[in-house]
Amino acid sequence: MNGMTPIVKTITKFVGSIILLFGLYLIVHGHLSPGGGFEGGVTVAAALILITLAYGKDAVFETVDLVGAFLLQSTGMLIFLAFALLGFTGGYFLLNFLPKGKAFTFLSGGTIIPFTVGIGVTAAFALFGIFIVLVSFRIFKDTEKK
Amino acid sequence: MFELYILVGLMIVGAILAIEIRSLLSSVVILGVVGFLLCTVFLFLRAPDAALTQLIVEVIALVILIRATGVQQDDTERPETFTEKFAFGTVVMFFLVFAYFLLYALQGLPKFGEPLMTVSQTYLKEGFAKTGVPNLVAAILLDFRSLDALGGITLFFGAILGAFTIMRRNGRKKVDERDDTDS
Numbered sequence: 001m002n003g004m005t006p007i008v009k010t011i012t013k014f015v016g017s018i019i020l021l022f023g024l025y026l027i028v029h030g031h032l033s034p035g036g037g038f039e040g041g042v043t044v045a046a047a048l049i050l051i052t053l054a055y056g057k058d059a060v061f062e063t064v065d066l067v068g069a070f071l072l073q074s075t076g077m078l079i080f081l082a083f084a085l086l087g088f089t090g091g092y093f094l095l096n097f098l099p100k101g102k103a104f105t106f107l108s109g110g111t112i113i114p115f116t117v118g119i120g121v122t123a124a125f126a127l128f129g130i131f132i133v134l135v136s137f138r139i140f141k142d143t144e145k146k
Numbered sequence: 147m148f149e150l151y152i153l154v155g156l157m158i159v160g161a162i163l164a165i166e167i168r169s170l171l172s173s174v175v176i177l178g179v180v181g182f183l184l185c186t187v188f189l190f191l192r193a194p195d196a197a198l199t200q201l202i203v204e205v206i207a208l209v210i211l212i213r214a215t216g217v218q219q220d221d222t223e224r225p226e227t228f229t230e231k232f233a234f235g236t237v238v239m240f241f242l243v244f245a246y247f248l249l250y251a252l253q254g255l256p257k258f259g260e261p262l263m264t265v266s267q268t269y270l271k272e273g274f275a276k277t278g279v280p281n282l283v284a285a286i287l288l289d290f291r292s293l294d295a296l297g298g299i300t301l302f303f304g305a306i307l308g309a310f311t312i313m314r315r316n317g318r319k320k321v322d323e324r325d326d327t328d329s
Contacts, residue, residue, distance in 0.1 A: 026198075030281065030284050031279045031280070031281055031284045031285075031288075032279075032280055032281060033281060034194040034195045034198055034281065034283075035195070035198060035281075036195065036281075036283070036284055036287070036288075038199065039195075039198050039199050039202055042199075042202045042203055042206055043202055045206060046202065046205060046206055049206070049209060066310075070310065073303065073306065074303075077299065077300075077303050080296065080299060081296075084292070084296060094292045094293060094296070096277070096289055100277065100278040101278060102278075103274070103278045103279075103280065104280060108278050108279065109277060109278055109279040109284075109285075109289075110277070110278075110289075111288075111289075112277070112279060112284060112285070112288045112289060115288045115292065115295065116284070116288065118299070119295065119299050122299055122302065122303060123299075123302070126302065126303065126306040127206060127306075129306065129310060130210065130306060130309055130310075131209075131210065131213075133309070133310060133313045133314070134210065134213050134214065134313070135213070
């Protein structure tokens with residue numbers, strides 16, 4: 001699988017990084033504008049899937065393969081759990097213990113930014129991992145015979 | 147309000163077509179049309195968060211579903227068996243019973259679009275002051291109801307983990323190794 005035609009590759013070169021950037025924007029800006037962890041994560045996964053389809057799987061698997069996607073997915077889950085458990089420093093589970101900050105600025109909302117980042121990383125690499133599994137999954141000979 | 151009826155009517159037609167059509171690929175494409183119409187409905191109801199989620203997840207789901215329907219299938223016509231007729235009749239019967247109870251229950255609900263200010267009023271009033279977050283959806287999901295978010299992401303994590311395990315290429319167990327459970 002060496003990827004698609006040069007037209008697709010050229011378009012992907014311009015568009016892929018923009019989609020990736022938009023996904024990151026949705027993740028970290030979720031507390032100020034529409035968006036949030038899950039939406040941003042799925043957008044990042046969409047960019048990775050687009051690059052995989054255009055350039056072939058070998059180009060992407062040098063950076064993130066199945067084991068890498070699995071590790072990053074677990075990392076996102078651990079970020080969420082760590083900040084949830086750190087709420088015990090102020091009293092109870094899932095407490096918003098960080099300072100609130102000034103409204104309408106980037107660093108505001110306390111623990112909402114770490115939570116969205118955790119959800120985003122989990123969603124992105126979980127969906128990308130599913131795509132990797134589906135791409136590298138060989139269809140058995142029995143079903144091809146029909 | 148009028149455009150909502152048109153959109154929902156088109157969605158119902160698309161859903162029925164997606165069930166009835168023979169080819170799996172066409173069914174998936176029609177399902178995508180239904181999803182994008184739902185996204186438009188969310189935009190008319192002024193819910194940009196839900197519309198964004200619906201749009202992005204629909205695109206990814208289409209890609210994965212089209213990949214999953216790549217297996218060849220037989221789409222030849224064949225006569226309906228007795229079991230299929232029985233299943234269809236059962237579905238229709240249960241639908242009628244369900245519709246009766248649904249109509250009975252819907253009489254107690256307030257009219258569509260009228261604000262239901264019982265629990266949500268507190269969130270709308272105090273959400274911005276307590277969290278300092280302008281996007282109230284994020285404030286409710288990740289501060290007031292963060293246990294819901296934790297449960298949701300745990301469910302997602304577990305589901306993907308199960309899919310990884312089922313679809314990996316070769317099992318870890320040897321051929322002649324016995325299972326511990328079937329002693």
